[in-house]
Structures are given as C-alpha cells and as structure tokens.
Amino acid sequence: MAHFRVEHVFRGISLAEYEQLYFDETFNQALCDAVKLTRDVQKIDRTDARIHRVVKVGPDREIPKPVQKVLKTDRLDYEEHLRYDFGSFKGTWETIPSVLASKVDTKGTFSFADASGGVRRVVEGDIKVKVLGIGGVIEKFIVADVEKSYQDAARFTQKWIDEAKHTGNA
Numbered sequence: 001m002a003h004f005r006v007e008h009v010f011r012g013i014s015l016a017e018y019e020q021l022y023f024d025e026t027f028n029q030a031l032c033d034a035v036k037l038t039r040d041v042q043k044i045d046r047t048d049a050r051i052h053r054v055v056k057v058g059p060d061r062e063i064p065k066p067v068q069k070v071l072k073t074d075r076l077d078y079e080e081h082l083r084y085d086f087g088s089f090k091g092t093w094e095t096i097p098s099v100l101a102s103k104v105d106t107k108g109t110f111s112f113a114d115a116s117g118g119v120r121r122v123v124e125g126d127i128k129v130k131v132l133g134i135g136g137v138i139e140k141f142i143v144a145d146v147e148k149s150y151q152d153a154a155r156f157t158q159k160w161i162d163e164a165k166h167t168g169n170a
Helices: 015-022 025-034 065-071 135-162
Strands: 002-011 037-046 050-059 078-085 090-097 104-115 118-129
Touching (some): 002 135, 015 118, 118 135
Antiparallel strands (some): 037 050, 050 078, 078 090, 104 118
C-alpha cells in the first residue's frame, strides 16, 4: 500500500469562499481542462448541508508500458466518489478505476483550514493495488501522478483566485 499527502496554501481567499470555489462546477471544469483531465459529472446530490458527487475522470496521458501490458489499456480512467458536509471543512473521496476495480483500492480524505492570509487544503489517501509482481509499481505510478496533478491544480487554483474569478469580479 502507498500513502500520499499533498498540502497547499491558497492566498487571498477565505475559508467560506474556498469551500464554495472547491465545489463550483465552472471552476472544476476549467481546472480539469488546465490539468488535462476529461471530466463527466455522473451524479450530484447537493443540499445546503452536504454534497455527494460522482465524476468520471480520464487523465489525458499514457500510463507506463509495463503497466499497460498488465492492464491491457494505455489510459487509466476512474470514477471519483466524493462526500462532504458543508461547514465541516472535511470530506472523503474514493476512486473506482475502469479496469481491475476489484484489485485497486484508492480512498482518502480532504480538508480545508484557515491559514495565514488564506486557506490550507490537505488531501490524503491510500492506494492499494493487488496485482502480483507489479502492484507496487502501479501504486508508485498512481501516487506520482496524483501528486503532480495536485501540484498543477494548486498553481491553476492560485491563478484563478489571484484573478478574482471566484468573486465574479474577474
């Protein structure tokens, strides 16, 4: 099993504003376009108290050749299931890959907190791939890809905030 933790501080935004931004569909589509992910919302169950969202995601990049041979595909699409209670500033996520779903377990948490001059977002997760001989390689690939995607997403998010797009004053 591989564990990851990514943490970013976004300047110039309040906790309440960031919570709204994080679940804004216009922002999320622009973010996915910027980090080269296809995104198709399958379900949104949203009330004033909580959100449960299922999104089909497809990274627009090839996976390593050894992994392709085992998975018999050159891309690793997945469904992301996200649950969040508004005002708690904490949620859970789980992904279900399009291939080998019974052999891949990925899930974790995310949280937002006040930080000096902005908001700290922390995403943590565990990735377990039960494929004899190559599971660890796949886990390392997924962790590296997740960490890079979050780094790219953080740059895009800060630019979005800096341009005041979250306030409607862009």
